Amino acid sequence: MTTNSPAAHRLVPLPVANFKRTEFDNTDWTCYVPPTTTHEDLGTSDFLAVVSPKLKRFDRLRFIAENSSFYAEYVVIECGLGYAQVQEIFFIPLQPIVADASGVPPGFDISFAGPEHKYQARRLKDGVVIVDGAGSKEDCLRALLDHASVRQAKQ
Amino acid sequence: MKSFADKIHGHVQAVARHMLSYPGTLDEIVALVRKSMRASEADDAEIARYLRKPEVRMLLSNHFETGLWPAADKSWRLCCFTLPDTPEAARRRLAHRWPSPSTFCAWCGIDEKQAAVMELVPLFDVAGNAIPAVRCHRGGCARSWHRLISLAGRPDVPAKKPTKESLL
Numbered sequence: 001m002t003t004n005s006p007a008a009h010r011l012v013p014l015p016v017a018n019f020k021r022t023e024f025d026n027t028d029w030t031c032y033v034p035p036t037t038t039h040e041d042l043g044t045s046d047f048l049a050v051v052s053p054k055l056k057r058f059d060r061l062r063f064i065a066e067n068s069s070f071y072a073e074y075v076v077i078e079c080g081l082g083y084a085q086v087q088e089i090f091f092i093p094l095q096p097i098v099a100d101a102s103g104v105p106p107g108f109d110i111s112f113a114g115p116e117h118k119y120q121a122r123r124l125k126d127g128v129v130i131v132d133g134a135g136s137k138e139d140c141l142r143a144l145l146d147h148a149s150v151r152q153a154k155q
Numbered sequence: 156m157k158s159f160a161d162k163i164h165g166h167v168q169a170v171a172r173h174m175l176s177y178p179g180t181l182d183e184i185v186a187l188v189r190k191s192m193r194a195s196e197a198d199d200a201e202i203a204r205y206l207r208k209p210e211v212r213m214l215l216s217n218h219f220e221t222g223l224w225p226a227a228d229k230s231w232r233l234c235c236f237t238l239p240d241t242p243e244a245a246r247r248r249l250a251h252r253w254p255s256p257s258t259f260c261a262w263c264g265i266d267e268k269q270a271a272v273m274e275l276v277p278l279f280d281v282a283g284n285a286i287p288a289v290r291c292h293r294g295g296c297a298r299s300w301h302r303l304i305s306l307a308g309r310p311d312v313p314a315k316k317p318t319k320e321s322l323l
Contacts, residue, residue, distance in 0.1 A: 115169035135219035
């Protein structure tokens, strides 16, 4: 496509010399980190100070919490002896919906009510059953969180 | 009106919750379910035929916190996969030791004796290291044990206030 402007952008196809298999050029590293590691820790240069001699520019780092609470990917921008500047690609917390006491919204209670009703979620202040017949605690909690009264309470 | 299937699911779940884990013949398990149902709405053969189906047992395992599977030599296993409510209770359960770590399933406590090498598998943490002295039934028990570990790692919940709030 031709244009009239003097500094027209010319598309240059990627040359073969710049086209390499990633596995020959860079490494994907998997790092198991203690669950106490914060999101900010992962991005600091000091965190990778000990392993930095093994890193190369544009290596990809996968950070996996030992208790499966988060998963993150970073790419190395600059590295050398004792320092590594990284850029976050994404960070995802991995907590599943918690059906233990801390996951239930306040003012509600989830309990097993026998074989006919299975798991029920009740509102404590008036005893009204919000969710009935859920087969598992997680299903019951999910249905409760979706319910209109709980969503309104959150807003 | 509850369907036949829905009733069976509920009663099998209730029996599993009551027994925690039960090794026995399928006829014994069906008899327990019938006792729970109390009415003669279906006969033993019909319940047994329904519970033999793999898709029903998959449904029970994934949605009703109940494991039912055939083990060696015409024996069956019924197991409850309900997790404890608090991280404190989860830690107590993780610390419990059965008489033999190599033949007892860590989650349900069924002694598999000679069949342990086939029925029980070791568990691995995220980094691929074997968790010492823990073997579980493949599938439900192993999944429950992993969830127990994850629950135990959560921060403690403060003691619950009385469930009945004042009506005033």
